[in-house]
Amino acid sequence: MKVLLAAAEIFPLVKTGGLADVVGALPEALVVAGAEVRLVLPGFPTIVAGLEDASVVCELGAVFGAGRVTLRLGRLAHNGVAAYVVDAPYLYRRVGNPYQANDGSEWPDNLQRFALLGWVAAHLAAGELDPLWIPDILHAHDWHAAMACAYVACHPGMGVATVFTIHNLAYQGLFSLDDFHLLGLPSRFMVSHGLEFHGQLSFMKAGLKFADRITTVSPNYAREIATEEFGCGLDGVIRARGVQVSGILNGVDGAVWNPATDVHLGSHFSAQSLDGKAVCKAALQKELGLRVDASAPLFALVSRLTSQKGLDLVLQALPDAINGAAEGGIQLAVQGNGDPELESAFLAAASAHPGRVAVCMRYDEPLAHRMIAGADAMLVPSRFEPCGLTQLYALRYGTVPLVRRVGGLADTVVDATPDAIAADLATGFMFGPATSRALGQAMQQATQAYRNPMLWRQLALRGMAQNFSWEAAANQYLALYTTTVQSKAAQRLPSST
Ligand code: ADP
Ligand code: GLC
Numbered sequence: 495m496k497v498l499l500a501a502a503e504i505f506p507l508v509k510t511g512g513l514a515d516v517v518g519a520l521p522e523a524l525v526v527a528g529a530e531v532r533l534v535l536p537g538f539p540t541i542v543a544g545l546e547d548a549s550v551v552c553e554l555g556a557v558f559g560a561g562r563v564t565l566r567l568g569r570l571a572h573n574g575v576a577a578y579v580v581d582a583p584y585l586y587r588r589v590g591n592p593y594q595a596n597d598g599s600e601w602p603d604n605l606q607r608f609a610l611l612g613w614v615a616a617h618l619a620a621g622e623l624d625p626l627w628i629p630d631i632l633h634a635h636d637w638h639a640a641m642a643c644a645y646v647a648c649h650p651g652m653g654v655a656t657v658f659t660i661h662n663l664a665y666q667g668l669f670s671l672d673d674f675h676l677l678g679l680p681s682r683f684m685v686s687h688g689l690e691f692h693g694q695l696s697f698m699k700a701g702l703k704f705a706d707r708i709t710t711v712s713p714n715y716a717r718e719i720a721t722e723e724f725g726c727g728l729d730g731v732i733r734a735r736g737v738q739v740s741g742i743l744n745g746v747d748g749a750v751w752n753p754a755t756d757v758h759l760g761s762h763f764s765a766q767s768l769d770g771k772a773v774c775k776a777a778l779q780k781e782l783g784l785r786v787d788a789s790a791p792l793f794a795l796v797s798r799l800t801s802q803k804g805l806d807l808v809l810q811a812l813p814d815a816i817n818g819a820a821e822g823g824i825q826l827a828v829q830g831n832g833d834p835e836l837e838s839a840f841l842a843a844a845s846a847h848p849g850r851v852a853v854c855m856r857y858d859e860p861l862a863h864r865m866i867a868g869a870d871a872m873l874v875p876s877r878f879e880p881c882g883l884t885q886l887y888a889l890r891y892g893t894v895p896l897v898r899r900v901g902g903l904a905d906t907v908v909d910a911t912p913d914a915i916a917a918d919l920a921t922g923f924m925f926g927p928a929t930s931r932a933l934g935q936a937m938q939q940a941t942q943a944y945r946n947p948m949l950w951r952q953l954a955l956r957g958m959a960q961n962f963s964w965e966a967a968a969n970q971y972l973a974l975y976t977t978t979v980q981s982k983a984a985q986r987l988p989s990s991t
Contacts, residue, residue, distance in 0.1 A: 495529045495975055498629035500615035502536055502592050502608065502638035505750070506572060506859070507544045510591055511798055512744070512883045513636055513661045516711070519747035521575045523968035529975070532627065533570070534615045536607065537581035538592060545579050546571045551624050558606040558613070558676070560584040565614065565623055578624070580614045592638075605669040608697060609677050612641025619646060619654035631975045633657045637667030640701030641677070644689065647704035648679055655982040657974065658701030660710040662880050663719050663726045664802060667697030692727070702731045707978045708739045709971075711881035712902030716741030724878055724901075742971060743905060744881045745964035746890055751863075753891045758863035763892070765958040768951075771867065771892055778868030782852035784825050791944040792825045793937070794869030794893070796862045796884050799832030799840075799855075804875035804898060809839050810930030815937045816847050824941055828853045829865050867891045870950075871940055875925075875933050879903050885922070889957035894950070895922035896940050898933075906962065910943060910953060921957040 503509055505518030521531045535541050548568030557563055560582040570577050580586070585607045590596050593604065601607065612634065614623065619642070621628040632654050634642045643656045674684050674695055682688065688703065689695050702708060710716045718724035720733045732739055753771070754764040760777050763770030772788060779786045793815075797803045808826075815824045828840050828851070840853045854861060866872065872888035874897040881902030885895040889906070897903035903924075910920035923943075925936040943949050 495631065495972065495979070496627065496629040497524060497529045497531045497631045497633060497975060498534060498615065498619060499531065499633050499635070500534045500611060500639035500642050501635040502611065504533070504535060504541070504570075507540045507570075508538050508592055509859075510593070512881065515747065515750075515883055516661070516744055517635060518573075519745065519750075519964050520968065520971070522573055523745070523964035524971065525575070526965065527968040527972045529968075529972055531575060532629070533575060533577040534611070534618060535577055535579050536592070536611050537566075537579045537583070537586045539587050541579055542581060542587075544571050545569070545577060548579070551578065554614075554623075558582075558585065558610040559603060560606075560610070563610070567624065578614070578618060580611060582610060585610060604667070605673050605695070606676060608638045608667060609641050611639055612643075612697075612700070613645050613678075615639060615642035616645030616652070620649065620652050629654060630979050631655050631657060633659065633971070633975070634701060634705070635659050636661045637665060637697040637701070640667065640697045640699075643704040644679060644683060644700035648683065653982070653986065655707075655975070655978040656705045657707045657709060657971075657978060658705030660698075660701070660708065660719070660880070662802075663698070663710075663724070663728060664878070666691070666699075666726065666728075669695045669697070671695050698728065699731065702728060702735065706738070706982055707974060708732075708735055709742050709974065710739070711742065711744050712905045713741035713743065714905045715878075715880045715901040718878070718901060740974070742967055742974070743902065743962065744883060744886070745967045746883075746886050746962050747964060751887045751890055753867055756863055756867065758860040759867050765892070765955055768892060768954070774864065774868040775870070778827065778864055779825070781864070782827050782854065783849070784827065784852050785849040787825075790823070790825045791871060791941050792827060792869045793871045793873050793896070793940075794865045795826070795828045795830065795873045796865050797830045797874075799830040799836040801833070802877055802879070804877045804928060804933075805830075805836055805840075807875050807928065807930045807933045808873060809843060811934040811937060812843055812847075812851070814934050815941070816850050818938065818941065823850065824937065826851045827865055827869060829856075829858070829861060831855050831857050866893055869893050870944060871896050871923075874898070874903055875928075876900060876903065877928050882906070886962050889921060889960050889962070892954035892958050894940065894953045894957060896936055897922060897924055898928065899924045899926050906960075908956075910939070915949065915952070918952065918956060920953055921960060922953065
């Protein structure tokens with residue numbers, strides 16, 4: 495099975511969130527599962543720099559507003575996976591993140607930038623750009639790569655089967671319908687059965703309407719997005735795809751996230767010996783200016799600061815949790831960046847509670863590891879969460895997750911109910927309504943459990959014993975690729991009647 499993965503982010507070269515972690519880990523897992531995998535990535539400066547042994551596949555000339563576009567093939571220096579890089583300096587080589595300038599504004603030419611990615615992926619899949627390697631499956635991730643599915647669909651002759659994975663339905667890649675002509679698609683794609691979405695152009699819809707199969711990153715989110723509450727206006731489109739939509743849970747990259755070997759930690763630990771975790775906690779408290787106190791329950795949050803993540807609930811629940819005299823009060827460490835209002839609210843909370851609340855408003859990968867290792871509990875109070883990775887990392891590090899019962903969080907954490915504790919199944923704490931009251935109660939419950947060291951240890955060890963592996967996910971993707979290729983081939987057979 496030859497698989498071409500198309501995406502805009504890849505850890506460790508370009509990362510704004512969990513998409514990068516997935517694209518960083520999935521290719522190798524697919525290779526182990528028996529697939530032949532290549533990636534197609536936009537030529538952001540760090541991606542171009544991370545490509546080794548590169549050779550030019552072809553010169554594409556001037557397309558999508560770029561003066562010159564060169565398609566290179568090489569190996570990613572960090573994992574040896576083969577990757578095509580779309581080197582279009584005019585579109586991709588700039589300072590900022592993949593989607594936005596440093597001032598937070600969307601790049602004005604995102605339509606051209608990500609249409610080009612999808613267009614190259616589709617033409618690679620058609621065998622037009624590299625006739626030496628033609629994939630059986632084109633697997634596009636999120637709206638950034640979704641146009642590949644429309645470009646494949648617009649040529650009836652293209653045999654490649656397509657899978658589209660939704661990592662987050664809330665980010666849809668919406669553009670002005672006036673720019674439709676820039677895409678080079680026939681006008682029949684400009685309708686509501688195509689890319690049109692409430693008077694705009696939706697790249698997300700290219701994946702939802704035209705991929706042969708759709709996946710998302712947890713079974714529960716796959717069910718949720720078929721409802722009005724979580725469907726972001728696209729639930730009807732998703733329901734119409736019926737059983738062609740499924741959920742495959744993300745895994746954890748054990749080479750990056752392992753408390754016994756993590757290069758970012760001063761001290762290591764494992765389920766067999768947790769001593770190093772206490773050392774990590776003290777080091778984190780010291781680093782962040784929290785009171786160094788082994789007995790204070792330290793809650794951590796590592797997150798993009800957006801409304802998705804339910805962080806306003808944390809701000810509201812905080813005063814009670816800090817002053818909860820009966821439980822001795824908690825400590826809170828927050829790492830995140832994004833929404834300026836949330837940033838200033840957390841900074842204000844830190845100055846109101848010195849030694850008890852610490853905030854780090856920056857993107858910093860090594861610090862994220864120290865936070866997840868050093869904390870006792872990990873907060874993930876999201877309003878919606880397609881999968882969520884920080885609770886999975888927390889489980890591996892014996893850091894007990896406290897999550898909202900939603901999306902992938904509900905699939906991956908077992909709430910510490912009396913029954914679950916008695917059966918030794920519990921791995922964390924959950925709350926239902928998206929209210930600060932419900933979150934506060936769960937924090938109180940967690941704090942009480944923390945005061946019972948036997949129980950806390952039981953929860954931590956049960957969490958560490960979970961196995962959210964990429965191996966399992968890769969096998970599911972491979973099985974899906976196989977059935978998708980088969981049914982596509984069957985569709986192409988001439989009808990016998
Ligand atoms: P999302 O993709 O919605 O942001 P996930 O939980 O799937 O949520 O993935 C978030 C990823 O980004 C995790 O790897 C987490 O450790 C990382 N992360 C989030 N914020 C930061 C930050 N400020 N610094 C470093 N890593 C961060
Ligand atoms: C998205 C989602 C997150 C998921 C990640 C990786 O960014 O918000 O829940 O874990 O993609 O699939």
